[in-house]
Each structure stands twice: as structure tokens, then as C-alpha cells.
Amino acid sequence: MAHITFGTSGWRGILCEDFTFENVKIVTQAIADYLKESGEAANGVIVGCDTRFMGKRFTEEAAAVLAGAGIKALLCSRDVPTPVIAFEILRRGAAGGINFTASHNPPEYNGIKFSPSWGGPALPETTRQIERRANEMMGDFCYSELSLEEAKRRNLLEVIDPHCAYLAALEQKVDFDALKTIGKLGLNPLYGTARGYLDAPLKALGIPYAIINDHLDPYFGGQPPEPSEAHIPDFISLVKNDPTIRLGLATDGDADRFGILDADGTYIEPNYIIALLLDYLIRVRKLSGGVARSVATSHFVDAVAKKHGVPVYETPVGFKYIGELIAQDKIVIGGEESAGLTIKGHVPEKDGILACFLVAEMVAREGKTVRELLERMYADVGRFVTRRDNLKLSPELEAAYPAKVAAVPKEIAGAAVTDVSTLDGVKLVLSDGSWMLFRKSGTEPVVRLYGEASSEARLSEVMAAGRSFILG
Structure with missing residues (x-):
């Protein structure tokens, strides 16, 4: 039997191998047991999915198990973005949400992401309890089910459509009127759940746009549904070859990136977008509060925060930690280098739809391209260049890795190590402001090496030193 392990964004597995109907039912039962024991089962559980194979079937099986446990399932009528599920949890005061998504992973994957009643991704203390319960049940199939018809008859199943309520709330968080001045936008929902979310507000306001990849395709066009430079060549070509397009906006499979x-x-690194939006929200929107970033995210954010005199909260990787700070109303914006962000007054969850529209608003109101905004900010706070590499480990290197990172050098890449953080992985901050971070994958023999410096040349030196330290 498969072993259920919740990572930074839930339990993920390969369809028909470990991600099976039986295992999904067991995990759903474990979530139901957790909710009942914690006294939070009232007001129902939102159940939704992204556009992957069998997503609708998985949601129906989960709804049947929830109903069998006496918990009402609020079943989304179509595939739904992750941030919309978070929004609907809060809007309804629901007990939580079960979301069938593997986000930006390749199409052979699916996953279950559980969000508790506060709307953010479940924290480790919660997922550990669900994980333990599920693994104790493996092989015993300890769940009960109701047919969907019986669940409806007992008022334990309701089909919902959160689309309109979410878009209405988004109108309070984005200046869509400003977008009327921007010109034509390029849109790319990557065959995912942002279909009808990225385009609907623009269509309603008569804002011109060109859209691609806005139909269902569980294979995601042969690429992982990740809006990174490597996976959107068709979109880059569209924007580059259409001089009327002012900005390209893309989201991943579940629209949280x-x-x-x-x-x-030109593709703009998410790190830079977070820093620019922090400045825009404070300087133009006049929002107050700090900023949160993961340990792997650019210190460009810190430089902008220093300019405005606001605190920086560094978190482990995983948006749940940033979501906590949003829920506590401590920050203006929180973001991760992996293209997730949210803002004050919004859901404590990554929202790629909101991020796209905020960038469009910023470009429209500032009257500058993103590159022009970046150059202006670099002139104020200095230049930051970031990169991430994956380092594959041999069995010998993997065995030696813990001891290696436990004895970090006092100097590396020609500079003194001024700070060592073990918040998540091992991060070395150098005397010239450069830094490198080593994070070991929990599922494969890979170390993720993150680095940052003030120039491409210096970054190459930092990354080379990091690779040599791990692989040499």
C-alpha cells in the first residue's frame, strides 16, 4: 500500500499508482475524522478540483465519504481555482476545503490539498494528524459512503458555483477601471482553472485581450501547467510578435501561481514582481504593514521594505506560513519565488489571478513597462539577480550531505559568511550581500540551490561555489 505523505502543498501522487480511488477515500475519511474530533465539522466542506484527469470523479467520491461521515459536502460545479476555494471557505464560514489538484506538476500527477476553516493551506501540525490517521487506515478501507442521491436527500450535499462571488470580491481589490487605459492584454490560463476568471472581467469592461490555451486539455499541451519561462514558449511568441499587446498574464493549472x-x-522573474508590487501597494495604494517572503525569495523585497521602513518576515518555504501572517493582518503582501503571492485583505492563499490583475493595474497606473519599473527601482535600492538550480546527488553525496551542510565554511565564493540560517535548509549570507541556499528535496536525491547577487557575473560565482560545495 502507498504511504500517505503531505508535503508543502498537500498529498500528491501518480494517478493509478498511489493516487487511487481507495486511497482518496481513506484520506478523505481521515480529514473527516480530524474535523469531527476538533469540533469543526459544522457548515460543510468545500470540495473542488482542477482540470486534471478524473478530477470530477474524485470530488464526487470525496463528497460521498464526507456525507457518510455526516459532514455536508459543498461540491463545486466545475473545476475551480485554488484561491477561489479559499475565498469560498471564508465567505461561507465553512469547516474547510478539499481540493483535488497537483498545481503545476505534470499531468500524470494529482493531489489532495486540505485547507482548514481559516482559509490557508493546512499547517504541519494539522497535516501530521491527517497523515497519521490515513496511514493507520491503509488496507482496512475504514470509511463509509452515501450515494450522491442519498446525500442530497439528507441535505449532506449541495452543488455550488463560487465564480460570481469571487469575481465580485476581486472588483473591490483591483482597480479594473485603470485597466481600460492599458491597451491589449495577453492571457494564458494554461488549460487550467483560470478559464472564465482571467478573461471575464476584461470582457465585461470591453478591455481588449488575446487569449490562448483556454480550453480543457488534461495533458496541458504537452508541458507541465507551470507559467515559467521554459513552459510557455507559445505565449512568449504571441506577446513578442503582437506589438499591440502591452502585458502578458499567465496562471498555472490551479491558478495559484x-x-x-x-x-x-520578456519573462519577468516572480521575485521581481513581488518587490515591485510591495512598492506599488505602499506608495500608490497607501497600504500599511510589513511584507513576508520565504527563505528562498529575493532580498530585493527586503531592500524595498527598508526603503519604506516596514518589517520583513522570513518564513520557511510553503505558503501556509505566509497565509498565517495574512490571516493575522500583519503584512501588506506575502510572496514566494515560486510565483505565489497574496495581499492584505485577501485570502491567506496564493492567488495567481489577483497577482496578474495587480500587475496590470500597476503598469496601467504607472504608465511604464515592467522593465522600466524595475530599472527605476534598481536605481533606488540596487540591483538583484536571482537563480535556482537543481543538483542531483549520487548515493555517496546524498549520504554525505547532512554532515557537509552542518559544517559550513567561514568563507565561500570569495566572501565571508556573515549569517547562517537553518530556518528551512541552510542559507549562507555573504559579506557583499550575496547569498546561497541549499534545500534538500524530500522525495528525490536532489538539492535545490538558490542564489542571489548584485550582477550576473557575481551570481555565476556564487552559484559555482555552491555547486562545488555540494558536489565537490
């Missing part, structure tokens, strides 16, 4: 293309088709 964003991808931004400038007017010339």
Missing part, C-alpha cells in the same frame, strides 16, 4: 511577460515578450 502567476507568470508575467513584459510588452516585448
Whole structure:
């Protein structure tokens, strides 16, 4: 039997191998037991999915198990973005949400993401309890079910459509009127759940746009549904070759991540977008509060925060930690280098749809391209260049890795190590402001090496030193 393990964004597995109907029912029962024991089963559980194979079937099986446990399932009528599920949990005061998604993973994967009543991704203390319960039940099939018809008859199943309520709330968080001045936008929902979310507000306001990949395709066009530079060549080509497009906006499969293309088709690193939006929200929107970023996210954010005199909260990787700070109303914006962000007054969950529209609003109101905004900010706070590499480990290197990172050098890449953080992985901050971070994958023999410096040349030195330290 498969072993259920919740990672940074829930339990994920390969369809028909470990991600099976039986295992889904067991995990759903474990969630139901957790909710009942914690006294939070009232007001129902939102159940939704992204556009992957069998998503609707999985949601129906989960609804049947929830109903069998006496918990009302609020079943989304179509595939739904992750941030919309978070929004609906809060809007309804629901007990939580079960979301069938593997986000940006390749199409052979699916997953279960559980969000408790506060709307953010479940924290480790919660997922550990669900994990333990599920693994104790493996092989015993300790769940009960009701047919969907019987569940409806007992008022334990309701089909819902959160689309309109979410978009209405988004109108209070984005200046869509400003977008009327921007010109034509390029949109790419990557065959995912943002269909009808990225385009609907623009259509309603008569804002011109060109859209691609806006039909269902569980294979995601042969690429992982990740809006990173490597996986959106068709979108880059569209924006680059259409001089009327001012900005390209993309989202991943479950619409919690964003991808931004400038007017010339240049891909803009998410790290830089977070820093620019922090400045915009404080300087133009006049929002108050700090900023949260993961340990792997650019210190460009810190430099902008220092400019405005606001605190920086560094978190482990995983948006749940940033979501907590949003829920506590401590920050203006929180973001991760992996293209997730949210803002004050919004859901404590990544929202790629909101991120895209905020960037469009910023570009429209500032009257500049993203690159022009970046150059202006670099002139104020200095230049930051970031990169991430995956380092594959041999069995010998993997065995030696813990001891290696436990004895970090006092100097590396020609600079003194001024700070060592073990918040998540091992992060070395150097005397010239450069840094490198080593994070071991929990599922494969890979170390993720993150680095940052003030120039491409210096970054190459930092990354080379990091690779040599791990692999040498």
C-alpha cells in the first residue's frame, strides 16, 4: 500500500499508482475524522478540483465519504481555482476545503490539498494528524459512503458555483477601471482553472485581450501547467510578435501561481514582481504593514521594505506560513519565488489571478513597462539577480550531505559568511550581500540551490561555489 505523505502543498501522487480511488477515500475519511474530533465539522466542506484527469470523479467520491461521515459536502460545479476555494471557505464560514489538484506538476500527477476553516493551506501540525490517521487506515478501507442521491436527500450535499462571488470580491481589490487605459492584454490560463476568471472581467469592461490555451486539455499541451519561462514558449511568441499587446498574464493549472511577460515578450522573474508590487501597494495604494517572503525569495523585497521602513518576515518555504501572517493582518503582501503571492485583505492563499490583475493595474497606473519599473527601482535600492538550480546527488553525496551542510565554511565564493540560517535548509549570507541556499528535496536525491547577487557575473560565482560545495 502507498504511504500517505503531505508535503508543502498537500498529498500528491501518480494517478493509478498511489493516487487511487481507495486511497482518496481513506484520506478523505481521515480529514473527516480530524474535523469531527476538533469540533469543526459544522457548515460543510468545500470540495473542488482542477482540470486534471478524473478530477470530477474524485470530488464526487470525496463528497460521498464526507456525507457518510455526516459532514455536508459543498461540491463545486466545475473545476475551480485554488484561491477561489479559499475565498469560498471564508465567505461561507465553512469547516474547510478539499481540493483535488497537483498545481503545476505534470499531468500524470494529482493531489489532495486540505485547507482548514481559516482559509490557508493546512499547517504541519494539522497535516501530521491527517497523515497519521490515513496511514493507520491503509488496507482496512475504514470509511463509509452515501450515494450522491442519498446525500442530497439528507441535505449532506449541495452543488455550488463560487465564480460570481469571487469575481465580485476581486472588483473591490483591483482597480479594473485603470485597466481600460492599458491597451491589449495577453492571457494564458494554461488549460487550467483560470478559464472564465482571467478573461471575464476584461470582457465585461470591453478591455481588449488575446487569449490562448483556454480550453480543457488534461495533458496541458504537452508541458507541465507551470507559467515559467521554459513552459510557455507559445505565449512568449504571441506577446513578442503582437506589438499591440502591452502585458502578458499567465496562471498555472490551479491558478495559484502567476507568470508575467513584459510588452516585448520578456519573462519577468516572480521575485521581481513581488518587490515591485510591495512598492506599488505602499506608495500608490497607501497600504500599511510589513511584507513576508520565504527563505528562498529575493532580498530585493527586503531592500524595498527598508526603503519604506516596514518589517520583513522570513518564513520557511510553503505558503501556509505566509497565509498565517495574512490571516493575522500583519503584512501588506506575502510572496514566494515560486510565483505565489497574496495581499492584505485577501485570502491567506496564493492567488495567481489577483497577482496578474495587480500587475496590470500597476503598469496601467504607472504608465511604464515592467522593465522600466524595475530599472527605476534598481536605481533606488540596487540591483538583484536571482537563480535556482537543481543538483542531483549520487548515493555517496546524498549520504554525505547532512554532515557537509552542518559544517559550513567561514568563507565561500570569495566572501565571508556573515549569517547562517537553518530556518528551512541552510542559507549562507555573504559579506557583499550575496547569498546561497541549499534545500534538500524530500522525495528525490536532489538539492535545490538558490542564489542571489548584485550582477550576473557575481551570481555565476556564487552559484559555482555552491555547486562545488555540494558536489565537490
